[in-house]
Amino acid sequence: MRSKFLYKYLKLHKRYSSQIAKKWQSVVGLEVHAQLNTESKLFSGAQNTFGGLVNNCVSLFDAAIPGTLPVLNRKCVELGVLAALAFSCRVNEVSTFDRKHYFYADLPAGYQITQQRAPLANDGVINFQVYTPGVHKKPYNKSSMIKQIQLEQDSGKSLHDIELKQSLVDLNRAGAPLIEIVFEPDLEDGEEAAALVKELVLIVQRLGVCSGRMEEGALRVDANVSIRREGDPLSTRTEIKNIGSVRGVASAVRYEIDRQQSVLENGGNIINETRMWDAAAKVTVPMRDKEVVQDYRYMPEPNLPPLRVNLTTREDTQDIISVPLISDRIPELPAVSRAKLIENHDLRPEIAIQLVNEPALFDFFNNLMNKKRNPTKVANLLLNDLLTVLNRRKIDVNNCTISVEQLDELTDMVLQKKINLDICRSVLEEIIGNRKSPFAIVDEKGWSLVTDSKEITEQCKRVFDDNPKLVKQYRDGKVKVLRALLGILSKTSDNKLDMSVASKIMEELLRK
């Protein structure tokens, strides 16, 4: 009797422990809304702009006044197709529009016009590299399949006044053109999701499809997150809405994975719900809707005949856009830029990634490399020194006012060893926000490096006289103290000696 009991216990225990041994696996899929760079809205002639007088960039159609009808904006189709081609999607010859119904104060019509049954494009892919300095030692390749790309309307904007219990609605954004890019759940963690979004931003910026300014809401990310034991089928997911920055994507997804894991390990259940990322508190919080799964009552949009594009020829008319003509317009994409950097300039992959990630730095690099220079040194100058100085001043690289000419002079001085890197940073501090010539600054401040061997020899001798103990130690065979002596030399000379020359001279002197 007792042994039977024990056997049962052991069996239970075994099952329990085998379940624990299986690792958690997180599954992440993204949906990205990107606002299209157009003058006017998706279905009306009202201005498509960020900011602007409240409720002024609104046509009667955008306000859902009865009797108004939608007319599709040609530029939106062009930009949508351009993005679809850049992501190697299959552009559909015929696509259709649908109404997605839900009640919300900033959606005047009570429905959003979108493309559900037959979207603009299907089956694409985005390839990107995951590399966060400090998290990953080396970059690795990752890709995520794109299920579809669709055109759709944006909603208006609501400001919530909690105290007065009311929402204030601005319809300027209502009807603004979006593409929604739906990705398959191919990602595993927050860093991968953030890397995908970063690459996506770079691509849409290169294409001129979207400004990519996440802080303005021009590109918004929804993340679907679920976790499962390795090998199990997909389980219930939660959706984190409207994440507004690349780092926010990483943090929100990481937080949500940890939250789900702790809920499940404490015996709880994950419910299918919409959550919001609170960037200040660094938590995801549940939203009020979706207590039950919403029924959007999708129906075909009866006011819009099918959208047709010409997939085969370069014949282009007002209503039928030629897709081959648009494919001619695809610029060099970030992946190609990186490959070129690595191939033509022999840069390390992580340096190439960091350069391409900041379009301003990438432009500087290309301009500086018009002269024959050491590419790695130029890249390091930009990524280490320029970025450090800008970060210290809290200036965004893309708003950097330093001109190519200024950087050109500065780079020459560094590479020709007229100044060292410490002085280079000081010069950078001096030229931010003005047009001063780095030559002139170095001259004026007497910052140029001493390369004259006579003067260096003299200074070395002075150091020896002041530190007889160290010199003795060296001559007794403790070669390591050379470093200490060099340190003293650079200090006493105010960093103004060319240390590579100085160390040679010092070594020679010591051996005598």
Add this chain to the structure above:
Amino acid sequence: MSFRSSALVRRRIYLHRIFYNCFRYYCKVPITPVATLESDNIPKPNIDINTVALLERLSLVRFDTEQGVKVLEDSIEFANKILHINTDNVQPLYTVLENQSLSLHIDAVTQGNCQKDILKNAVITEDDYFVAPPGNIPLHEIEEKESDIQRNENRN
């Protein structure tokens, strides 16, 4: 004169016969209602209280009286009549314009800049915003306390 009119009358009778026969024998539209759409296989709809509550919330229409539910059930029964019709391989027609291509507008600002008109129908505005009841905002902003509990749960 009389000859002419009698000829007209005869002609009219003749035409009438043709049309009558036409409707009677050849036209696809039945002259009297037929019950062939009814099917016994489809059960009578029965709506439970939870569904009524959900529909009320989604539609913002109140109908949880006995008569209200009956109207809903009758509507569903009426719509269900078409369920047994075979539509295999029939593409649904959603617009009579589906053989046409969508016409596109040039990307230029031609509308808007009419804030006064847009706000004209609003009963209440504030600083040129429309004013609406509070919408889908994070739960913790509605019930601060509940959220604190939630956050503590999240931390644990």
